[in-house]
Amino acid sequence: MAKTLRETGKDAVATATARLRHAGLRPTRQRVELASLLFKSCDRHVTAESLHDEVADAGVKVSLATVYNTLHQFTEAGLLRQVIVDASRSYFDTNTGDHQHFFLESEGMLIDIPGETIAVAGVPAPPPGLLVDRVDVVVRVRRG
Amino acid sequence: MAKTLRETGKDAVATATARLRHAGLRPTRQRVELASLLFKSCDRHVTAESLHDEVADAGVKVSLATVYNTLHQFTEAGLLRQVIVDASRSYFDTNTGDHQHFFLESEGMLIDIPGETIAVAGVPAPPPGLLVDRVDVVVRVRRG
DNA sequence: CTCACAGTTTAGAATTGTTCTAATCCCGTT
DNA sequence: AACGGGATTAGAACAATTCTAAACTGTGAG
Numbered sequence: 001m002a003k004t005l006r007e008t009g010k011d012a013v014a015t016a017t018a019r020l021r022h023a024g025l026r027p028t029r030q031r032v033e034l035a036s037l038l039f040k041s042c043d044r045h046v047t048a049e050s051l052h053d054e055v056a057d058a059g060v061k062v063s064l065a066t067v068y069n070t071l072h073q074f075t076e077a078g079l080l081r082q083v084i085v086d087a088s089r090s091y092f093d094t095n096t097g098d099h100q101h102f103f104l105e106s107e108g109m110l111i112d113i114p115g116e117t118i119a120v121a122g123v124p125a126p127p128p129g130l131l132v133d134r135v136d137v138v139v140r141v142r143r144g
Numbered sequence: 145m146a147k148t149l150r151e152t153g154k155d156a157v158a159t160a161t162a163r164l165r166h167a168g169l170r171p172t173r174q175r176v177e178l179a180s181l182l183f184k185s186c187d188r189h190v191t192a193e194s195l196h197d198e199v200a201d202a203g204v205k206v207s208l209a210t211v212y213n214t215l216h217q218f219t220e221a222g223l224l225r226q227v228i229v230d231a232s233r234s235y236f237d238t239n240t241g242d243h244q245h246f247f248l249e250s251e252g253m254l255i256d257i258p259g260e261t262i263a264v265a266g267v268p269a270p271p272p273g274l275l276v277d278r279v280d281v282v283v284r285v286r287r288g
Numbered sequence: 289c290t291c292a293c294a295g296t297t298t299a300g301a302a303t304t305g306t307t308c309t310a311a312t313c314c315c316g317t318t
Numbered sequence: 319a320a321c322g323g324g325a326t327t328a329g330a331a332c333a334a335t336t337c338t339a340a341a342c343t344g345t346g347a348g
Contacts, residue, residue: 028325063327087234102270113268121263123283126246130285137281139267141274170344172296207298
C-alpha cells in the first residue's frame with residue numbers, strides 16, 4: 001500500500017525541508033518528496049527515469065520535467081553530483097564527497113569507491129590556460 | 145577544391161584497405177574513405193557528427209547512418225575506442241592504447257594523456273562475480 | 289568475366305533521453 | 319484572504335542515435 005509522506009516520514013520531511021531551505025531552495029511539495037526519497041538512505045545512484053518511477057510508486061505524482069529540473073537544481077546546490085559513465089543516461093549520486101565508481105554497464109549499476117581508496121598520481125599540468133576541475137576515475141567492470 | 149581519394153592518398157587508401165581487411169571488414173568505398181580520414185594523422189578524437197562533416201567537406205557523400213555504423217564496427221574491431229566524457233555526445237578515439245584524457249567540456253575538446261603518465265593505485269577488488277574491464281581517468285578542465 | 293548473394297549503404301522514420309514553452313499553480317509575505 | 323514571483327506541468331520540441339526496408343556493391347563461384 002502506498003503511503004504519503006505524512007504517514008511515513010515526518011522527520012524525513014522535516015530534514016528534507018531544512019536541507020532545501022539551507023540550500024536556498026523553496027521547499028515545495030515535489031522537492032520535499034524527492035529529497036526525502038533521495039536522502040533517506042545514503043549513497044544512492046539514480047537516473048531521472050528511475051527517480052520518476054520511484055516517486056510514482058510512492059503514490060505521488062511528480063512530472064518528469066520536475067524530476068529533471070529538481071535533479072539539476074540539487075546538483076547546482078551541491079546536494080547531488082552528476083556522474084557521467086554512460087553515453088545514453090545521466091546518473092546522479094547522493095554522495096557528493098570525493099570518491100570514485102565501479103560501473104557495471106550491462107545493468108546500469110554504479111558502486112561507490114571511497115575517495116581515500118584510490119590514488120591517482122602523475123596527472124600532468126593541463127595545457128596553458130586550463131585549470132583542473134576534477135579527476136574522475138571509473139572502474140568499468142563486467143560479469144564474469 | 146575537394147579532391148577524391150584517388151587523387152590524394154593512394155597509399156592512404158592502400159593502408160586503409162589493408163587495415164580493414166586485417167580487421168575482417170569488407171573494404172567498401174565508405175569504410176576506406178572514413179578509415180583514411182581517421183588514421184591519416186594519429187590521436188584523433190571525433191564524434192559521428194564531426195566525422196560526417198569532415199567526410200562531406202572532403203567532397204564525398206557518406207550517410208550519417210553509415211558513419212554511426214562504421215564508428216561502431218571500427219570500435220568493435222579494435223580500431224577505435226569510445227570515450228565517454230559527455231552526457232550528450234559520444235567521442236571516438238583513434239588511439240586505442242592505454243591512455244587517459246583531459247576533457248574541456250565547454251568546447252568538447254579531448255586531449256590525450258599518455259598511459260604511463262598517470263598511475264592509478266589502490267583500485268579495490270570488484271564485488272564478487274565482477275571483473276575489471278578497464279580503468280578510465282578523466283581530468284576535467286576548464287578555462288581560467 | 290559474369291552472376292548471384294550476402295553484406296553494405298541509404299533516406300527517412302522512429303526512438304530515446306532531455307529540454308523548452310506557456311499556462312497554471314502554490315509558497316511565503318502582506 | 320490576496321498577491322506576486324518562483325515552481326510545476328503537459329505536451330511540444332529537440333538532438334543524438336538507432337532502426338527499417340529498399341537499393342546497391344564487393345567477392346567468390348562458376
